[in-house]
Amino acid sequence: MYEGELFTLSHEPADLQLLNSCAGLLDLALNSDQDATFAWAHSASRKKILIHFINDLPIAMMNLDRSLFDTGKHIAISKNLCLNDELALLNQGFSGACDSKQPTYLLLKVIKDTLEGNLSFSNKALSRYILSQQRPIASTEYLSLFKLTTKKEQEVLSLVCMGLSNNEVAERLSVSINTIKMHLQNIYKKTKVKNRSQLLLAYSR
Numbered sequence: 001m002y003e004g005e006l007f008t009l010s011h012e013p014a015d016l017q018l019l020n021s022c023a024g025l026l027d028l029a030l031n032s033d034q035d036a037t038f039a040w041a042h043s044a045s046r047k048k049i050l051i052h053f054i055n056d057l058p059i060a061m062m063n064l065d066r067s068l069f070d071t072g073k074h075i076a077i078s079k080n081l082c083l084n085d086e087l088a089l090l091n092q093g094f095s096g097a098c099d100s101k102q103p104t105y106l107l108l109k110v111i112k113d114t115l116e117g118n119l120s121f122s123n124k125a126l127s128r129y130i131l132s133q134q135r136p137i138a139s140t141e142y143l144s145l146f147k148l149t150t151k152k153e154q155e156v157l158s159l160v161c162m163g164l165s166n167n168e169v170a171e172r173l174s175v176s177i178n179t180i181k182m183h184l185q186n187i188y189k190k191t192k193v194k195n196r197s198q199l200l201l202a203y204s205r
Contacts, residue, residue: 004047096120
């Protein structure tokens with residue numbers, strides 16, 4: 001159905017079995033490399049999703065490797081997922097989430113939504129998140145952003161804030177992924193943010 005690749009940092013047999021079933025049903029590859037971080041960074045797949053199995057969200061957020069969010073999409077399978085958890089995951093740049101106790105078909109829906117470029121959270125979480133972002137932005141912030149960045153960097157920033165991955169941005173602008181990474185690094189330096197998530201939080205509104 002889809003062409004892409006699933007990844008996970010988990011080595012638990014039950015987790016791998018679940019993802020293997022999902023991958024088979026959606027015609028995705030499952031990368032079960034022992035060094036998942038290396039495999040993720042070097043994957044040539046145009047559609048790749050990293051599945052995070054989370055038991056304790058606050059601890060997981062503290063230990064999150066932010067460099068993983070420079071590429072691909074991210075889904076959380078979290079124990080006892082609640083509204084506040086969903087909002088925290090949205091703020092961290094995740095594309096979807098589901099409770100670990102939910103049936104497999106709901107996880108399949110989250111993966112499908114993510115592959116199609118959509119966010120997959122509860123309606124309540126999405127509504128709360130959108131409402132929290134609806135505040136006037138001072139014109140000086142816009143002016144500052146445009147003064148700091150070039151026209152090409154502004155194009156990259158706009159697409160990134162729409163939720164596109166580096167690969168998708170590169171494809172849309174007909175340039176190499178290395179060019180997109182270079183533009184992002186320049187944007188980070190100019191806007192004094194450390195990573196993609198901070199950039200999204202600062203400018204996607």
